[in-house]
């Protein structure tokens with residue numbers, strides 16, 4: 001098989017296999033063909049990975065931040081040099097067009113390695129004068145062994161968004177990719193070793209939810225960072241709480257994108273396309289509830305339909321393709337179920353709504369209009385190319401409706417009135433907001449959700465706080481007083 005890795009797991013600097021683990025078939029979503037066969041981690045493999053991470057941690061943390069950073073930055077350079085090959089793997093793992101994976105996956109992973117590699121040398125504490133010459137100082141310390149658990153939509157990005165800040169702080173990691181997209185994290189682990197990383201600092205084990213669950217409850221683990229759905233987040237958060245582990249939760253969303261009638265329609269349509277159909281709609285922060293002010297609703301819908309008709313849907317390896325298949329047959333069927341619900345509950349199908357008559361898991365980009373807040377397609381995360389367009393009259397009304405959800409990952413507004421734009425983002429109950437843009441996630445800015453969409457932030461200097469803790473040291477320079 002063309003994409004068969006040397007073995008399923010990468011532990012202590014080398015590929016490791018244990019065929020006793022359940023089979024994981026890797027399926028190319030564009031054809032349905034099996035391109036690799038891996039095995040889920042057995043308890044022995046899980047133990048081996050955690051032990052490798054535990055043993056490597058003290059030595060890794062004892063290196064200077066500058067030394068750790070140099071390795072991460074070298075890994076970033078290797079990743080960039082191999083971008084094409086890594087993008088080909090990512091496209092076969094996920095089905096995302098090569099046009100996308102070339103610019104948004106390994107490149108985004110390399111950005112994280114470079115950014116956190118750059119920060120590693122300046123992760124310091126502070127000096128706190130206490131009067132009379134006494135003082136305290138703080139030391140930023142690693143947490144220990146961190147577990148990363150990934151979703152399938154951005155496998156390389158997730159492996160690096162978790163790994164890079166964890167390693168920069170002196171932690172080690174055991175990363176479990178999604179069982180749907182297990183290939184690229186192995187390449188991240190290989191590249192780190194090639195860049196000079198000590199063995200055992202970044203280990204990859206494959207597996208289904210049960211493997212993730214074993215990692216989360218292991219006493220050797222200090223922190224769990226999950227990217228996944230809200231139901232999985234609830235389970236992982238609760239399991240981690242048993243032993244008061246640190247957590248980062250990057251979970252699902254049902255984000256609002258509000259288009260006022262003074263917006264530049266072309267830009268607003270572009271934002272709605274990026275926020276609903278990039279990666280065939282499989283992006284956590286997607287603005288899938290598009291609230292359009294009544295005055296421009298028909299103009300918006302007709303321009304949107306015109307532009308969707310120009311999408312190039314097809315072979316993800318063709319550089320011209322800009323809309324690929326769904327990641328799996330199961331995900332495609334979930335999305336088709338929501339399309340049926342949308343129709344049954346009275347939404348107006350404006351575009352798409354069907355599977356393509358070809359091999360692979362292809363759906364058309366789909367737009368529903370006249371969607372109301374109570375419809376299932378307006379309430380639940382679909383995680384596919386289905387946009388719901390809802391009408392609104394006033395700013396106050398739309399803000400209240402935009403926030404009427406348990407999710408709080410992202411929110412966006414398109415308007416030429418900049419004071420209104422800032423009022424709207426001040427009112428949005430969401431961790432990541434966009435004004436006249438949508439779905440940017442550069443490494444320099446914090447990314448993450450409010451409410452049930454998550455806990456903590458990835459990227460930016462803030463991620464450092466989630467992978468380290470402060471030790472406070474009080475120093476007396478004087479004789480001390482005691483009551484007796």
Ligand SMILES: NC(=O)c1ccc[n+]([C@@H]2O[C@H](COP(=O)([O-])OP(=O)(O)OC[C@H]3O[C@@H](n4cnc5c(N)ncnc54)[C@H](O)[C@@H]3O)[C@@H](O)[C@H]2O)c1
Pocket residue numbers: 149150151152153154176177178179207208209210211212213214216227228229230231232233235236249250251252253283284285381383409448449453454
């Ligand atoms: N907020 C973000 O940054 C972000 C980014 C990407 C995807 N997502 C979300 O991810 C979801 C789609 O991904 P998915 O279908 O892979 O999600 P999922 O929740 O089904 O699985 C995520 C990961 O958790 C593992 N897992 C499942 N049960 C577990 C358990 N009990 N203990 C430990 N691990 C367990 C899975 O094996 C997988 O690796 C969507 O909801 C999407 O919004 C969020």
Ligand SMILES: O=CCc1c[nH]cn1
Pocket residue numbers: 153154282283284285439440441
């Ligand atoms: O899928 C969620 C993370 C993300 C958003 N934009 C790019 N990656």
